[in-house]
Amino acid sequence: MTEIGPSPGLRERKKAATRLAIRREAFRLFEIQGYANTTVEQIAESAEVSASTFYRYFPVKEAVLISDDHTQPIVDAFVAAPAELSPVAAYRHAVAQVFGGLSDAERENAIVGQRLLYTVPDARGLIYSEYTRLIDLVTDALVHRLAEPTGRTERRVIAAAIVGVLIAMSDNSPLPGADLDRALTILDNRFA
The missing domain is CATH 1.10.357.10 (Tetracycline Repressor, domain 2)
Structure with missing residues (x-):
């Protein structure tokens, strides 16, 4: 398989890891509490980021999907x-x-x-x-x-x-x- 482009730098890898962690924790909470009963604040806390960081990656809760x-x-x-x-x-x-x-x-x-x-x-x-x-x-x-x-x-x-x-x-x-x-x-x- 050929490379799509240059390997991402440290900053891009950290951003990807944060995005993945937010999504993973959101999905975990959705499974436990249900989608409607899960807040952005709960997702952010579980992913160990601030709510403002959540919104930098996802403009609305639905976007995490x-x-x-x-x-x-x-x-x-x-x-x-x-x-x-x-x-x-x-x-x-x-x-x-x-x-x-x-x-x-x-x-x-x-x-x-x-x-x-x-x-x-x-x-x-x-x-x-x-x-x-x-x-x-x-x-x-x-x-x-x-x-x-x-x-x-x-x-x-x-x-x-x-x-x-x-x-x-x-x-x-x-x-x-x-x-x-x-x-x-x-x-x-x-x-x-």
Whole structure:
């Protein structure tokens, strides 16, 4: 597996560790007390950070459920994927590269967060917002992936098809892995 980019520095590693600790403690408290009965202050205290630190990482409590720290690395790996790959194959490549590089703790954190995301009614709007944001990011990234210039509408349709498959395979199935890969292969074969 190739590197996505340079290794993160100490500051970035500390930030990632703090973010992971906040999410881990939030998930633990959600399991014990329930999502609605858990406050930001309780999460911060359990993670041994201040409430203001919590808000630096997550603007609202619901945001702790979103594993958006994988989104930009996937988009970066998508852009950097071998030029000969189709957009769908490049996205498959990017997902495999990013999720294949997760530690066991990061993988477990992502799975628990996604499972909660689909079961907490207050978070349903966040799912939609994140998928829409991903469509926008992939649309913009397709400028670098497509051999011929295309209009924004065409790029957005391609991005929406890719993200649509992600939505279909991820609903109530955290980190669908092989199922997502098979579904993206089907889409890629239909585009060919």
